[in-house]
Amino acid sequence: MNVSKGELVTRSSYNHDILFRVINIQDDTVLLHGEDIRLEADATIDDLVKVPERDLENRRKKLKEKEDYSFRLFRQDYQLMKERREYESTSGYQQPSNYFQIPARVLHLDGDRLYLKKCIDLYQRIGLQVHGVHLNEKEMATEIESLVRKIQPDIIVITGHDAFSRTKGDKSDIRAYRHSKYFVETVREARKVVPNLDQLVIFAGACQSHFESLIRAGANFASSPSRINIHALDPVYIAAKIAYTPFMDKVGVYDALRNTLTGDKGLGGVETKGLLRTGMPYIE
Numbered sequence: 001m002n003v004s005k006g007e008l009v010t011r012s013s014y015n016h017d018i019l020f021r022v023i024n025i026q027d028d029t030v031l032l033h034g035e036d037i038r039l040e041a042d043a044t045i046d047d048l049v050k051v052p053e054r055d056l057e058n059r060r061k062k063l064k065e066k067e068d069y070s071f072r073l074f075r076q077d078y079q080l081m082k083e084r085r086e087y088e089s090t091s092g093y094q095q096p097s098n099y100f101q102i103p104a105r106v107l108h109l110d111g112d113r114l115y116l117k118k119c120i121d122l123y124q125r126i127g128l129q130v131h132g133v134h135l136n137e138k139e140m141a142t143e144i145e146s147l148v149r150k151i152q153p154d155i156i157v158i159t160g161h162d163a164f165s166r167t168k169g170d171k172s173d174i175r176a177y178r179h180s181k182y183f184v185e186t187v188r189e190a191r192k193v194v195p196n197l198d199q200l201v202i203f204a205g206a207c208q209s210h211f212e213s214l215i216r217a218g219a220n221f222a223s224s225p226s227r228i229n230i231h232a233l234d235p236v237y238i239a240a241k242i243a244y245t246p247f248m249d250k251v252g253v254y255d256a257l258r259n260t261l262t263g264d265k266g267l268g269g270v271e272t273k274g275l276l277r278t279g280m281p282y283i284e
Contacts, residue, residue, distance in 0.1 A: 010049050102279070137160045158219075184214055250272065
């Protein structure tokens with residue numbers, strides 16, 4: 001079978017479970033990126049099957065239903081938080097609320113250009129201010145300090161693609177992961193600039209990433225505790241939950257994960273203070 005860059009394929013050896021994009025072809029080996037999950041994989045050409053258009057439409061329809069459901073949950077959650085802020089900003093009086101908000105700034109580093117666009121679209125849909133940067137995972141650690149000093153973000157998302165390989169070691173060995181060590185180095189470099197977990201909130205990791213090392217390095221939230229795949233948009237929902245939680249409140253881990261598509265098997269972290277500040281009156 002002939003395949004070319006950008007084509008959508010599945011793997012016979014894994015019962016066609018995941019939809020991949022072809023990223024690079026070298027001899028008989030093909031580098032693959034998950035179309036909807038943050039997984040990087042290698043495969044031989046003879047293991048790949050092109051996805052028929054009808055099958056592709058069905059996959060995309062099911063995925064969109066999951067994404068829309070997650071977004072609706074977030075909107076419901078956001079509406080409850082908004083009503084609570086309005087009540088507190090007026091000390092409970094029944095009068096028109098006239099307040100303003102100081103939004104959190106998000107710096108999103110992504111190893112996948114297409115995922116970065118999807119995430120930025122969702123940040124904008126949610127109403128968050130984001131500075132998106134596409135960087136190869138191996139380059140992130142050298143760039144993060146200057147980006148933090150320039151952008152001065154409140155939240156950093158460090159993500160892209162990753163994968164665990166049993167042939168390279170056991171799950172406790174960070175050398176058995178494609179990009180976890182680069183994510184860890186990037187978190188450490190960011191923490192050299194802002195050590196406090198409440199002054200700078202960090203999400204780090206991708207599919208099957210070494211969760212424990214990322215948390216030890218200083219991430220507030222990370223993937224993947226059970227070494228499973230995570231959805232491309234999951235980091236955005238965690239960032240949004242923290243960004244829209246008042247700074248006097250803490251965000252429990254369960255609350256942060258509730259609206260994600262992956263849940264606590266793929267995502268985890270430590271309780272963290274919210275970042276939203278509300279003031280009044282609003283002057284037009």
